[in-house]
């Protein structure tokens with residue numbers, strides 16, 4: 001039985017050009033960089049959402065992207081036939097002697113024609129779930145057998161090809177990738193392997209100050225990095241409201257050292273921009289102040305959005321507030337009813353609007369319940385800003 005199932009997206013110029021590749025020399029592994037989104041979410045994103053978005057954009061602003069196989073905790077889906085090109089590893093991150101950097105000679109000139117792209121989904125906290133890793137190992141073992149590849153030499157990171165920080169968890173900690181390949185090798189030999197829970201250890205920090213409890217107050221999450229620099233590798237993204245431990249006195253040029261333990265008990269260390277963390281007391285007081293200022297100086301946003309919670313009710317909720325939600329979602333190409341009159345913007349919060357909200361939430365790493373609330377409101381406002 002195959003470790004993945006085929007569910008191909010339709011041919012379109014942005015994500016599945018329908019061009020035959022030139023054989024498979026390597027497997028390129030990626031991470032989705034989309035916290036909380038599943039393999040099925042990405043099937044829909046590359047099959048429908050992204051092409052629909054591109055259709056409404058000028059040529060210059062269109063995005064060409066995809067990969068063959070998406071892996072999450074529960075399944076792996078192949079969305080592009082393995083003998084076709086996907087747009088996953090021919091990006092330009094830097095130039096060397098006037099040429100785009102290309103680190104894997106066997107994949108020159110264009111890795112998209114010579115490799116299969118395997119994407120690992122990430123959890124809401126930016127980490128790989130051990131089950132996702134285990135499934136990706138099965139997928140890679142199967143592909144290595146299929147194409148007569150050697151896991152140790154023929155599985156490469158996107159980073160190795162173009163220097164893109166992908167998959168970020170295995171760029172900041174390359175041992176994780178080395179271990180992954182070794183386990184693929186064992187699986188090919190029929191050995192039963194288990195994936196250990198490993199916490200990040202790429203940061204070498206030697207101060208011994210006291211830690212205090214702190215809270216992330218970055219709306220779109222705060223990136224934890226391996227060094228005191230926005231250019232250093234990303235460890236993971238800490239969602240707004242995450243409790244972290246900040247080391248007193250560790251801030252240098254705005255970057256402080258923190259410790260974070262996720263729900264699986266993995267502990268991560270690294271540096272954050274300290275303007276996005278606050279002690280609980282500070283958070284409370286500045287929250288009040290901000291609210292007071294806001295009412296005075298509110299400048300009208302292009303797509304005003306209501307506060308409060310909106311969902312399918314009996315009878316259905318209707319009115320100007322619902323229309324605001326529908327219009328804002330439509331501006332992001334999440335239409336209540338694409339093709340219907342006014343694309344379904346009818347001021348009624350019915351099942352189709354709930355579905356548009358749900359699709360939006362799915363693609364943005366939110367709880368996808370089709371209920372509009374503060375979290376969804378913030379995300380929409382941010383994207384339309």
Ligand SMILES: [Zn+2]
Nearest residue numbers: 030031158166
């Ligand atoms: Zn990648």
